Amino acid sequence: MLEQLKEEVFQANLDLPKHGLVKYTWGNVSAVDRASRLFVIKPSGVHYDKMKPSDMVVVDFDGNVVEGDLRPSSDTPTHAVLYKHYAEIGGIVHTHSTWATVWAQAGLDVPVMGTTHADTFYGSVPCTRFLTQEEIDTGYEAETGRVIIETFEQRGLDIMAVPGVLLKGHAPFTWGKDAHSAVMNSVVLEEVSKMNLFARELNHFAEELPQRILDKHYLRKHGKDAYYGQK
Amino acid sequence: MLEQLKEEVFQANLDLPKHGLVKYTWGNVSAVDRASRLFVIKPSGVHYDKMKPSDMVVVDFDGNVVEGDLRPSSDTPTHAVLYKHYAEIGGIVHTHSTWATVWAQAGLDVPVMGTTHADTFYGSVPCTRFLTQEEIDTGYEAETGRVIIETFEQRGLDIMAVPGVLLKGHAPFTWGKDAHSAVMNSVVLEEVSKMNLFARELNHFAEELPQRILDKHYLRKHGKDAYYGQK
Amino acid sequence: MLEQLKEEVFQANLDLPKHGLVKYTWGNVSAVDRASRLFVIKPSGVHYDKMKPSDMVVVDFDGNVVEGDLRPSSDTPTHAVLYKHYAEIGGIVHTHSTWATVWAQAGLDVPVMGTTHADTFYGSVPCTRFLTQEEIDTGYEAETGRVIIETFEQRGLDIMAVPGVLLKGHAPFTWGKDAHSAVMNSVVLEEVSKMNLFARELNHFAEELPQRILDKHYLRKHGKDAYYGQK
Amino acid sequence: MLEQLKEEVFQANLDLPKHGLVKYTWGNVSAVDRASRLFVIKPSGVHYDKMKPSDMVVVDFDGNVVEGDLRPSSDTPTHAVLYKHYAEIGGIVHTHSTWATVWAQAGLDVPVMGTTHADTFYGSVPCTRFLTQEEIDTGYEAETGRVIIETFEQRGLDIMAVPGVLLKGHAPFTWGKDAHSAVMNSVVLEEVSKMNLFARELNHFAEELPQRILDKHYLRKHGKDAYYGQK
Numbered sequence: 001m002l003e004q005l006k007e008e009v010f011q012a013n014l015d016l017p018k019h020g021l022v023k024y025t026w027g028n029v030s031a032v033d034r035a036s037r038l039f040v041i042k043p044s045g046v047h048y049d050k051m052k053p054s055d056m057v058v059v060d061f062d063g064n065v066v067e068g069d070l071r072p073s074s075d076t077p078t079h080a081v082l083y084k085h086y087a088e089i090g091g092i093v094h095t096h097s098t099w100a101t102v103w104a105q106a107g108l109d110v111p112v113m114g115t116t117h118a119d120t121f122y123g124s125v126p127c128t129r130f131l132t133q134e135e136i137d138t139g140y141e142a143e144t145g146r147v148i149i150e151t152f153e154q155r156g157l158d159i160m161a162v163p164g165v166l167l168k169g170h171a172p173f174t175w176g177k178d179a180h181s182a183v184m185n186s187v188v189l190e191e192v193s194k195m196n197l198f199a200r201e202l203n204h205f206a207e208e209l210p211q212r213i214l215d216k217h218y219l220r221k222h223g224k225d226a227y228y229g230q231k
Numbered sequence: 232m233l234e235q236l237k238e239e240v241f242q243a244n245l246d247l248p249k250h251g252l253v254k255y256t257w258g259n260v261s262a263v264d265r266a267s268r269l270f271v272i273k274p275s276g277v278h279y280d281k282m283k284p285s286d287m288v289v290v291d292f293d294g295n296v297v298e299g300d301l302r303p304s305s306d307t308p309t310h311a312v313l314y315k316h317y318a319e320i321g322g323i324v325h326t327h328s329t330w331a332t333v334w335a336q337a338g339l340d341v342p343v344m345g346t347t348h349a350d351t352f353y354g355s356v357p358c359t360r361f362l363t364q365e366e367i368d369t370g371y372e373a374e375t376g377r378v379i380i381e382t383f384e385q386r387g388l389d390i391m392a393v394p395g396v397l398l399k400g401h402a403p404f405t406w407g408k409d410a411h412s413a414v415m416n417s418v419v420l421e422e423v424s425k426m427n428l429f430a431r432e433l434n435h436f437a438e439e440l441p442q443r444i445l446d447k448h449y450l451r452k453h454g455k456d457a458y459y460g461q462k
Numbered sequence: 463m464l465e466q467l468k469e470e471v472f473q474a475n476l477d478l479p480k481h482g483l484v485k486y487t488w489g490n491v492s493a494v495d496r497a498s499r500l501f502v503i504k505p506s507g508v509h510y511d512k513m514k515p516s517d518m519v520v521v522d523f524d525g526n527v528v529e530g531d532l533r534p535s536s537d538t539p540t541h542a543v544l545y546k547h548y549a550e551i552g553g554i555v556h557t558h559s560t561w562a563t564v565w566a567q568a569g570l571d572v573p574v575m576g577t578t579h580a581d582t583f584y585g586s587v588p589c590t591r592f593l594t595q596e597e598i599d600t601g602y603e604a605e606t607g608r609v610i611i612e613t614f615e616q617r618g619l620d621i622m623a624v625p626g627v628l629l630k631g632h633a634p635f636t637w638g639k640d641a642h643s644a645v646m647n648s649v650v651l652e653e654v655s656k657m658n659l660f661a662r663e664l665n666h667f668a669e670e671l672p673q674r675i676l677d678k679h680y681l682r683k684h685g686k687d688a689y690y691g692q693k
Numbered sequence: 694m695l696e697q698l699k700e701e702v703f704q705a706n707l708d709l710p711k712h713g714l715v716k717y718t719w720g721n722v723s724a725v726d727r728a729s730r731l732f733v734i735k736p737s738g739v740h741y742d743k744m745k746p747s748d749m750v751v752v753d754f755d756g757n758v759v760e761g762d763l764r765p766s767s768d769t770p771t772h773a774v775l776y777k778h779y780a781e782i783g784g785i786v787h788t789h790s791t792w793a794t795v796w797a798q799a800g801l802d803v804p805v806m807g808t809t810h811a812d813t814f815y816g817s818v819p820c821t822r823f824l825t826q827e828e829i830d831t832g833y834e835a836e837t838g839r840v841i842i843e844t845f846e847q848r849g850l851d852i853m854a855v856p857g858v859l860l861k862g863h864a865p866f867t868w869g870k871d872a873h874s875a876v877m878n879s880v881v882l883e884e885v886s887k888m889n890l891f892a893r894e895l896n897h898f899a900e901e902l903p904q905r906i907l908d909k910h911y912l913r914k915h916g917k918d919a920y921y922g923q924k
Contacts (some may be wrong), residue, residue: 011279019254023481023649025650026578027560043692044691044692045691045692046692049485071691074682074690075674096578098657099660101578102657103664105576105657106662106665106668107668107669108249108664112335113400114332114335114400114402115401116257116327116332117328129676130672131427132677133674136402136674136675140682154388169575169669169672169675170576170675171577181602184255189232195329195332195333195336196290198330198333198428199333200337202337202339203339203427203624206336207338212362212364212367213361213362213367216367220371228275228276229275229276229302230277230460250716344862345797345798345862345863345864346789347794367865382753412779418716418717422716422789423790425791426791426794426798429795429890430795430798430799431799432890433796433799433801433890433893434801437799437800438862441823441862443826443829444725444824444829444862444863447833458755459737461738461763461764475913485878485880486877505923506921506922507921507922508923532920536920560807560884560887560888561891564742564888564891564892564895566807567806567888567899568892568895568896568899570896592903592906595905598905602909631806631807631808631900631902631903631906632807632808632906633807659895662895663894675797
């Protein structure tokens with residue numbers, strides 16, 4: 001079942017080491033089939049060079065395995081909670097990519113310091129709070145998804161306009177309309193995490209990008225008046 | 232038309248990822264044919280691994296497409312304004328290369344800290360101001376070219392002696408006598424942006440290069456008394 | 463003798479440059495055969511691209527060569543001391559990997575700043591003291607092993623829960639149940655050394671990971687209740 | 694003439710980009726034949742991927758070309774001065790490698806912060822002064838060699854025990870018993886320049902390596918009691 005989606009998810013997982021976002025198996029990509037309310041995700045702890053499209057695991061929105069011989073990623077419940085809550089999300093990526101993780105460990109939102117950020121994220125990429133002991137005991141991975149939702153709701157953020165988050169002390173999650181765009185958003189988040197850190201190191205008084213330029217750059221690539229690319 | 236120039240521009244675009252200056256399609260190179268007052272530029276948002284020389288787009292100095300099935304880079308009007316204003320420019324490059332972008336985001340000129348810089352840029356690489364709301368509304372990309380011209384004119388800089396600029400909050404543009412040298416200038420700007428940042432981090436009191444050594448290094452590679460290379 | 467172990471040790475040594483942990487021959491991996499109380503280690507100063515599995519040297523726990531035409535790594539006595547003292551250790555790695563060495567040179571323990579660290583190291587990775595003149599004269603490499611043991615005993619650390627150490631002013635050693643996992647622990651130590659340095663640079667007040675999240679991450683990958691991977 | 698030396702110098706020049714020490718043609722390696730008092734050096738500004746062993750240029754100790762169709766590196770007089778003055782030097786390398794150049798631009802000696810440094814350099818790697826206007830006018834490249842000699846003589850340094858120098862505001866030179874070991878010393882200098890910068894960034898009070906450990910590490914690899922490697 002969902003053979004084409006498995007192929008897409010498989011390829012998107014291989015893109016993680018190709019873009020330098022993961023070492024070993026420290027990352028996972030999933031993508032959803034909205035019609036069947038099922039998603040496809042990488043198996044847990046399987047090396048990328050031995051993985052096949054048929055190793056991908058099919059899971060429902062409560063995190064139950066529907067098809068697959070292997071155990072799905074241990075982060076599967078986080079993916080499930082996000083797919084269930086946000087109908088717009090088509091693909092999700094989790095990595096421990098270096099520079100985004102640095103911001104997560106610093107416990108800081110990534111501010112909009114330039115147009116590289118503005119082309120993809122319409123505002124700061126938020127950093128969550130730490131999970132409580134109770135949340136860890138209840139179900140760490142599912143509660144991780146709920147803390148992401150809480151963060152976006154408390155701040156009134158549009159999940160597709162800011163397609164990524166930093167889990168405090170942990171690492172980033174990004175998402176998108178499909179697996180490929182979720183990976184691309186991880187690449188952008190990693191790069192702007194690096195640039196923005198060093199911009200502030202170089203000039204402690206470096207300004208955030210003015211709202212008018214954030215608007216211009218985001219809107220020339222997104223929405224009905226976009227004019228970037230071939231359509 | 233302009234088949235040889237298309238090939239050159241195509242190759243120069245491929246050099247961007249080869250030198251680590253771009254991820255995905257975040258960059259563009261163009262080159263001009265002065266006789267016909269036309270330039271050739273990369274199409275917008277086309278992946279480098281699928282791009283062919285024949286995909287390059289021919290554009291006039293007002294930014295109108297003269298030949299090509301694809302839409303040209305969204306930054307085309309910036310290139311057009313620069314070609315129209317400066318008769319010496321043969322090729323132009325725009326990237327979001329990491330370290331040059333860090334300086335652009337910090338809003339600072341890149342000072343001459345060493346001979347690597349002096350070999351190519353005869354002075355600091357300037358950082359522009361932000362565009363105003365009015366300029367954004369008038370035509371963001373063309374006005375970007377005009378802000379570059381304003382920056383060079385206000386400072387009395389020779390466009391070919393300092394073949395690059397940082398757009399504040401955005402990223403670098405470089406140029407040269409042709410597409411290949413414009414790419415080379417991007418490589419140099421990226422490298423000195425990294426070196427100069429860390430030289431100041433290591434020693435906050437690090438001096439700029441004395442004028443006499445800047446003169447010596449620039450002039451042994453450029454101008455009538457140059458003695459670097461094979462001719 | 464120990465042909466399979468030689469092959470494993472050979473492959474693990476080749477993994478060092480593959481993961482960017484060594485330049486030239488600046489590193490060595492060994493693995494032990496507990497039944498015979500012998501270990502296999504890389505020869506000293508042999509280039510990786512000329513090395514063969516049969517070049518691996520067999521050594522006893524007192525550092526005497528038992529089989530092999532080449533001289534073993536000059537760090538062999540350090541490996542011998544650790545294998546003799548700790549029955550749990552199956553493989554040992556020594557590199558001068560950049561970021562872990564930075565912490566060794568700074569003379570600081572690597573604190574637990576995030577879950578990437580917590581997934582592998584159950585607490586800070588300790589930095590030893592410098593060796594004394596007397597220890598250097600007695601036998602530098604063997605005494606290096608004894609200073610590692612002293613560090614773990616003084617702090618009451620479990621050698622397998624914190625499978626790595628920084629030698630002050632020198633570089634890291636890591637270990638594991640076999641050569642492969644010792645290499646993996648070197649990769650993790652290198653990565654968290656980089657992340658943790660920049661997390662503190664970005665936010666001088668960045669907190670260490672709360673104990674509850676350290677517990678959760680370490681224990682979902684290690685021990686009887688682990689649920690990461692395929693078994 | 695000197696065909697084998699040309700081959701060695703050619704290979705050593707190719708090693709520069711392989712080890713990430715140069716971009717484009719920003720570097721040069723030479724090696725000397727003491728019997729004939731001639732040295733072989735890379736031609737100026739020739740791309741590495743088009744260069745052949747027969748393109749290497751033979752030069753005497755006064756910098757005159759003895760054989761070769763191409764012009765030698767513009768830095769040839771610096772090499773000539775060093776070969777003429779120091780009978781021990783067999784090969785010389787000049788690069789603008791990133792991290793060593795950062796220290797040169799910062800105008801600081803690279804202190805001995807760890808054993809990676811001590812394994813190769815028996816003390817700090819010195820940074821010269823800037824050249825005067827008079828020296829630039831007299832002959833910039835030859836005077837550069839004389840400023841290196843001045844630096845080593847004023848400080849009483851052994852040229853083979855500290856086989857490298859930083860030219861203030863410029864970049865490193867290294868040397869060795871032959872071209873290959875000169876390149877290796879450039880690799881080490883680049884790596885310790887990076888490590889030592891970040892060790893001090895991480896801990897502003899990080900100590901230099903105690904003399905006793907510097908002695909131990911340098912002398913286990915160099916001199917009559919060395920016991921590293923296969924002989």
